[in-house]
Structure formats: C-alpha cells, structure tokens
Amino acid sequence: MQHLKIFTVEPLGSTVIVTPHGEGSAFRYQDLHLEANTIRGQLTKPGVRFLVIDLKEMEYFGSEFIGALVSMLREMRSRGGKACFCAATPQMLQVLQNMSLFKLWPHYPTREDALNGLTAAAPAKA
Numbered sequence: 001m002q003h004l005k006i007f008t009v010e011p012l013g014s015t016v017i018v019t020p021h022g023e024g025s026a027f028r029y030q031d032l033h034l035e036a037n038t039i040r041g042q043l044t045k046p047g048v049r050f051l052v053i054d055l056k057e058m059e060y061f062g063s064e065f066i067g068a069l070v071s072m073l074r075e076m077r078s079r080g081g082k083a084c085f086c087a088a089t090p091q092m093l094q095v096l097q098n099m100s101l102f103k104l105w106p107h108y109p110t111r112e113d114a115l116n117g118l119t120a121a122a123p124a125k126a
Contacts, residue, residue, distance in 0.1 A: 006035050009042060015050040015115060016042055018072060020058050020065070029064055036068040040075045050118045051076040054111050056087035066099065073105050086114035 006027050010017040018039055020030040043051060053069055061069075076083040088096060096102060108114035 005031060007039060008016055009039055011042075011048075012115075014047050015052060015118070017052045017054055017111065019054040019056065020050060020061070020069070027065070032064060032068050036071055039072055043072065043075045043079065043081075048076075048079075049081045050115075051081065051083035051084070052111065052114045052118065053085045054087050054114075055085055055089070055092055056111075058092060059089060060091065066095075066101075070101070077104075082118045084118055085115050086111050 007022065008019045010019070016039075022058065042048070049070060053073065073083045084098065084106045085101070087110060088107060093107065106117065106125060108117050
C-alpha cells in the first residue's frame with residue numbers, strides 16, 4: 001500500500017484501489033495533480049486491469065478534484081481496463097450523478113461490490 005498525501009493506493013492483484021482522504025477542496029492544485037500523475041503511472045504497470053475509486057472518506061470535493069479522478073478513470077479505460085466508483089456518501093452520489101459520471105463508470109455501494117462487479121464484467125485474460 002502506498003500512502004500519498006491525498007490518496008492511498010492499494011494494489012490488489014490486477015486491481016488498483018485508490019482512496020482519497022480529507023476534504024477535496026483543501027489540497028493545493030499542484031499536489032493534487034502530482035499525485036494523480038503518480039497514480040496514472042501505476043495504472044500502466046503490466047497486469048493492471050481494474051481501478052476502484054473508493055470514496056468512503058470523502059464528504060466533498062471540487063471540480064479540480066473530480067478532474068483528477070476522471071483522469072485516472074480515463075487512463076484505465078484507454079488501456080482497455082475497467083474502472084468504477086464505490087462507497088460514495090449520499091451528497092457525493094448526487095454530485096457525481098449530476099455530472100453524469102455514472103454513465104461512464106458505475107458506482108457500487110461497497111468496495112467488495114465494486115471488486116465483484118468489475119471482475120464479473122471483465123472477460124478472462126488469456
């Protein structure tokens with residue numbers, strides 16, 4: 001597990017789980033993007049097929065923070081992988097629904113549901 005200032009990154013087999021910490025508007029723009037770039041680099045490692053963004057610790061985040069998360073999700077999708085959100089608070093669910101992000105990446109109520117949903121929906125790797 002790698003704990004950055006803003007995110008914790010947990011590799012779990014072919015899955016990377018990213019958990020943002022704290023209030024998303026409390027971080028410097030530069031720090032946010034440096035960490036997002038670090039995580040996107042981890043998504044390029046051989047064998048990584050899934051990304052879970054675990055929102056259990058977030059109450060609020062601004063547009064820059066959402067942009068950083070979307071950049072990670074897009075990186076995974078561009079590499080043929082699958083990605084999703086999980087464990088968002090009711091307030092964050094509403095924000096993400098208003099932005100239509102669930103049309104691109106699903107949301108699951110728990111991390112376990114997310115892991116099961118991603119792996120069940122993915123074809124076996126030869």
